[in-house]
Structure formats: structure tokens, C-alpha cells
Amino acid sequence: xxxxxxxPIVVVKSRLPSHCEECDARHRSVCNAIGTxxxxxxxxxxxxxxxxxxxxxxxxxxxxxxxxxxxxxxxxLYKMLPDGRQQITGFAGVGHFLGLAVSDTYAFTAEAxxxxxxxxxxxxxxxxxxxxxxxxxxxxxxxxxxxxxxxxEQMLLLGRKTARERxxxxxxxxxxxxxxxxxxxxTITLPMTRTEIADYLGLTIxxxxxxxxxxxxxxxxxxxxxxxxxIKDPSWLTTTATGEDTASAFI
Amino acid sequence: xxxxxxxPIVVVKSRLPSHCEECDARHRSVCNAIGTxxxxxxxxxxxxxxxxxxxxxxxxxxxxxxxxxxxxxxxxLYKMLPDGRQQITGFAGVGHFLGLAVSDTYAFTAEAxxxxxxxxxxxxxxxxxxxxxxxxxxxxxxxxxxxxxxxxEQMLLLGRKTARERxxxxxxxxxxxxxxxxxxxxTITLPMTRTEIADYLGLTIxxxxxxxxxxxxxxxxxxxxxxxxxIKDPSWLTTTATGEDTASAFI
DNA sequence: CGCGCTCCTTGACCCAGGTCAAAAAGCCCG
DNA sequence: CGGGCTTTTTGACCTGGGTCAAGGAGCGCG
Numbered sequence: 001x002x003x004x005x006x007x008p009i010v011v012v013k014s015r016l017p018s019h020c021e022e023c024d025a026r027h028r029s030v031c032n033a034i035g036t037x038x039x040x041x042x043x044x045x046x047x048x049x050x051x052x053x054x055x056x057x058x059x060x061x062x063x064x065x066x067x068x069x070x071x072x073x074x075x076x077l078y079k080m081l082p083d084g085r086q087q088i089t090g091f092a093g094v095g096h097f098l099g100l101a102v103s104d105t106y107a108f109t110a111e112a113x114x115x116x117x118x119x120x121x122x123x124x125x126x127x128x129x130x131x132x133x134x135x136x137x138x139x140x141x142x143x144x145x146x147x148x149x150x151x152x153e154q155m156l157l158l159g160r161k162t163a164r165e166r167x168x169x170x171x172x173x174x175x176x177x178x179x180x181x182x183x184x185x186x187t188i189t190l191p192m193t194r195t196e197i198a199d200y201l202g203l204t205i206x207x208x209x210x211x212x213x214x215x216x217x218x219x220x221x222x223x224x225x226x227x228x229x230x231i232k233d234p235s236w237l238t239t240t241a242t243g244e245d246t247a248s249a250f251i
Numbered sequence: 252x253x254x255x256x257x258x259p260i261v262v263v264k265s266r267l268p269s270h271c272e273e274c275d276a277r278h279r280s281v282c283n284a285i286g287t288x289x290x291x292x293x294x295x296x297x298x299x300x301x302x303x304x305x306x307x308x309x310x311x312x313x314x315x316x317x318x319x320x321x322x323x324x325x326x327x328l329y330k331m332l333p334d335g336r337q338q339i340t341g342f343a344g345v346g347h348f349l350g351l352a353v354s355d356t357y358a359f360t361a362e363a364x365x366x367x368x369x370x371x372x373x374x375x376x377x378x379x380x381x382x383x384x385x386x387x388x389x390x391x392x393x394x395x396x397x398x399x400x401x402x403x404e405q406m407l408l409l410g411r412k413t414a415r416e417r418x419x420x421x422x423x424x425x426x427x428x429x430x431x432x433x434x435x436x437x438t439i440t441l442p443m444t445r446t447e448i449a450d451y452l453g454l455t456i457x458x459x460x461x462x463x464x465x466x467x468x469x470x471x472x473x474x475x476x477x478x479x480x481x482i483k484d485p486s487w488l489t490t491t492a493t494g495e496d497t498a499s500a501f502i
Numbered sequence: 503c504g505c506g507c508t509c510c511t512t513g514a515c516c517c518a519g520g521t522c523a524a525a526a527a528g529c530c531c532g
Numbered sequence: 533c534g535g536g537c538t539t540t541t542t543g544a545c546c547t548g549g550g551t552c553a554a555g556g557a558g559c560g561c562g
Contacts, residue, residue: 077403079404087407142353148351151399151402152328155330155409159450160453162549193510194510201410204550207549209512244333455521456540457540504562505561508560509557513553515550515553521544522545523544525543526539528540
């Protein structure tokens with residue numbers, strides 16, 4: 001879940017067999033398990049593809065035939081209830097590997113929230129690759145473990161945190177991710193709408209909006225534009241995210 | 252997350268190197284990736300251990316030195332906020348493999364809710380085993396993927412379901428697990444208290460109790476004893492769990 | 503540069519589920 | 533088989549965040 005493209009969308013890459021070499025995602029995805037010498041092996045089984053904003057490329061309940069690796073853009077991953085209620089389980093950015101279900105149907109839907117470039121791997125081809133590069137399997141396991149840790153953190157958020165804490169946690173996580181991508185400023189860029197933030201945090205759009213407004217009134221953040229948030233008090237953010245500010249004197 | 256011991260706790264097993272051969276967990280855990288011929292290799296690196304009810308064997312934030320495989324009993328896995336709010340992220344039963352963090356500290360706490368028998372693997376020893384048995388690594392990846400799917404389902408529950416739907420989902424899942432373990436009756440046995448159910452479902456104990464009472468009044472379940480629930484209307488359970496009963500006519 | 507989107511904010515009101523408090527039901531033991 | 537636990541149930545009340553309903557503000561486009 002590391003989306004790192006505040007810069008404008010890159011020009012569509014050459015689709016020559018060598019496309020893996022200069023891939024933006026290579027160094028932050030499982031693909032780095034494959035040495036430069038073997039990159040043509042990887043490129044041979046990876047089909048690049050462009051996904052328009054709003055387009056869906058994985059659908060919950062559909063047969064799981066392919067795996068995807070995002071090389072540009074961001075997707076939202078979500079599950080839905082029969083009456084339309086929606087829970088976004090995560091955002092997938094550059095380097096994110098998708099479709100890791102053992103079951104033969106996808107467990108969630110993936111939809112582009114900005115234009116996406118990705119590599120598609122068919123199940124059998126990935127299998128061959130995994131058999132030939134055991135390190136790739138290890139990297140996939142690592143990735144899955146990291147996602148599991150993130151999922152548990154999100155369960156804590158959804159099950160036990162207040163609206164304030166949820167929004168603060170969201171901002172804190174977004175900022176941490178931006179840092180990882182080399183962006184150390186205190187302004188974060190959000191590729192998602194308020195509705196999507198709400199569906200991710202288990203809140204309504206109104207509550208997200210109200211909470212952000214309150215943070216602004218308290219002087220903790222500012223909202224320079226619709227999709228930018230400036231953190232004016234980073235340490236306040238982390239304490240608020242964990243409820244430490246509310247946790248009164250103990251014993 | 253499959254706990255399968257309605258029968259009384261088994262007598263402590265012999266701790267001879269052959270203990271893996273007759274292990275209850277063998278056929279439903281990652282250990283089945285290792286052939287019978289190599290079981291002594293597995294037994295050599297696995298240290299059996301007994302955990303008392305209420306005892307903690309993994310602690311959030313502590314250095315992650317060991318992995319565990321549960322062979323009898325059930326544990327609750329949880330995360331806590333500074334002020335004591337608790338979210339149970341799952342229950343780990345027989346065959347469950349724990350400690351799969353890539354990071355060097357545990358991301359959650361694991362506490363026995365009934366007496367537990369488990370096998371402990373030190374990190375380096377498991378590493379050796381993984382290098383020698385690639386199939387084991389594949390099975391671990393599978394396991395991690397399954398847990399990821401379960402975690403996403405739980406996020407949907409915590410973020411978007413009503414109290415009724417949460418409790419119904421919990422009962423439905425428990426029943427499905429019991430079926431997997433060969434128990435096809437309509438009565439499920441719960442090793443956890445109401446408080447633990449509440450901390451798992453992101454509710455309070457009062458709401459869990461009230462909801463169960465209402466289900467009973469509606470004739471959908473009965474509560475023969477404190478830790479047993481009989482499902483009298485299985486199809487109602489599944490529709491209620493997904494909110495299909497509330498989803499009014501569409502279009 | 504103003505028209506018509508879509509997205510966001512704000513306000514007024516409401517209710518599911520939380521909180522607080524007490525009674526009831528098990529349940530372990532001697 | 534009764535006394536002191538713990539756990540669960542039930543009741544009365546309250547509140548955080550949901551719902552419903554208007555505005556307002558960006559922003560692409562002709």
C-alpha cells in the first residue's frame with residue numbers, strides 16, 4: 001500500500017521485452033527478487049496493461065486467473081454487502097502485488113482511482129516463475145505478512161477507534177508512506193476522494209469532512225486544496241492517532 | 252483460525268523426537284508439507300510446550316524470536332490501545348501457525364483462552380527448515396493468503412456491519428469452522444467469553460448479550476449453556492450475516 | 503469567463519449502540 | 533447444597549456519529 005506518485009503520470013513505457021529493467025516499481029516490489037540478468041524471463045511472462053480511472057480490473061467473486069503488479073497509479077480494494085455498503089480494505093500503489101488468493105475466486109474488487117499502469121501475470125506463468133526463483137516466493141510471503149500486519153492494525157482502527165483517532169491514523173499512515181517514497185514534506189497528496197476515505201475508515205463522508213474541519217480549526221492541519229493536507233503538528237498527529245491524548249492519568 | 256476441541260483436553264503427549272507423527276495438528280497445519288519420512292527433522296527443531304489458560308506467549312512489541320504451531324487449545328490474538336481498548340484480530344486453534352511477522356517485533360499479543368499445547372520453532376531453525384523444504388514455504392504463503400482473506404472479511408464486518416449482522420456473522424463462521432472439523436451438528440461450542448466475542452466484533456459485552464437474547468426470542472437460536480449455542484435456523488443466519496434480510500427491493 | 507458538473511462542507515435532527523448500574527444465573531468448592 | 537465468586541443478562545439513560553437536506557466551492561469545458 002505505498003502510492004508514490006505526486007508527480008504527473010509518466011508517459012506510457014515501451015512494451016519491449018526489456019520493460020522490466022526501467023520499471024518504476026521494480027525496486028519497491030517483489031520483482032526485485034529477480035536479478036538483473038534474469039529480467040527478460042520476468043518480462044516474458046508479464047503483460048503490461050493500462051487501466052483507466054474508475055475502471056475495475058479485479059472483481060470480487062470472479063474466477064481468479066491473474067495476478068497484477070502495479071507500476072504506476074493507485075487502486076482501491078474493496079468488498080461490498082448486498083445492499084451496497086462498501087468497505088475499502090486498502091489502497092494499492094506502485095509496487096503493490098495483487099491477486100494473491102489461494103482460492104479460485106477473488107476476495108475483493110480492485111478499481112483504479114487514478115490511471116494505472118500494471119503488469120498482468122497469468123496463474124500458470126507465475127507458478128513457473130515461482131518454481132524457478134524461490135527468492136520470489138520468499139518475497140511474496142514477506143509481502144503477505146506485511147499486509148497481514150497492516151490488516152490487523154486496520155481492524156484495531158475499525159473496531160475500537162473514535163472518528164478523530166481514525167482520521168488522525170489515516171493522515172499519519174499517509175504521511176509515513178510519503179516519507180518512505182522520499183517525500184519528507186509535511187504536505188500529503190491524497191489520490192482518493194472523501195467518500196473513499198470514509199469507506200476506508202468505516203465512517204461517513206460527513207464525519208470525515210467534519211473531523212478534518214475540526215482539525216483545521218484547532219490549527220493542527222491546513223487544507224491548501226481539495227486533495228492536499230498539510231500537517232502543522234506532526235507529534236499531535238501520532239498521539240491523537242493512538243488515543244494517547246485522551247488516555248487520562250493511569251493508576 | 253480453526254479451533255476443534257469440544258472433547259476434553261488430551262493427556263500431555265510424549266516428548267520423544269517422534270512426537271510429530273501422532274500430532275493432532277499435523278493434518279490441518281503447515282506441517283503436512285513435510286513427508287512422514289522427514290518427520291524426525293521437523294521434530295528435532297520443534298519444542299513442545301504447554302501454556303496455561305490466561306497465559307500470554309506472544310507479546311505485542313516484544314522481539315519476535317519464535318514461531319508457534321498450536322496442537323491443542325485456543326488462543327486469542329489481540330492489539331491494544333494505550334488506554335486499554337482491545338481489539339481481538341482472531342482466534343487461533345489447532346493447526347494455526349503464529350508469529351509470521353517479517354518485522355523483528357510481534358505485531359500482536361497471543362493469550363491462551365483454554366489450556367494450549369504448542370510447538371515452538373526458533374527463527375533460525377525454521378529458516379533452515381524452510382530452505383530444506385520449499386513446499387513448507389509454499390504452504391506458509393497459502394496460509395498467509397487465507398488469513399489475509401479472513402482479515403478483509405473482518406474489516407468489512409467491523410467497518411460496515413450492524414450489531415445484528417456482526418453477531419450473526421460470528422455464529423455463521425464458528426459453525427462453518429466446526430463443520431470443517433467434522434462437527435456437523437447445529438450446536439456450536441464457544442471457548443471464548445462474551446467479553447472476548449465483543450472485543451472480536453468491535454462491540455460491547457452488553458450489545459453481544461442483548462443481540463443473542465433477541466435472536467433467542469425470535470426463535471432463531473437457543474442457549475443451552477453458557478458456552479453453547481444451537482442454531483435453529485441456519486439459512487436465516489447466513490442471510491442475516493450479510494444483511495440480505497434488510498436489503499430491500501432493488502431498482 | 504460563466505455554466506454545469508461533481509465533490510465537499512455545514513446544519514439540524516435522530517438513533518444504534520455505548521455507558522452506568524444492578525439483578526440474576528452459573529459455577530466452583532468445601 | 534449453600535456461600536462467595538465470576539460471568540451474563542437486563543434496564544434506564546446518553547451520546548457519537550449517522551441521516552437527511554441545503555448550500556458552497558472547485559474545476560473542466562464550451
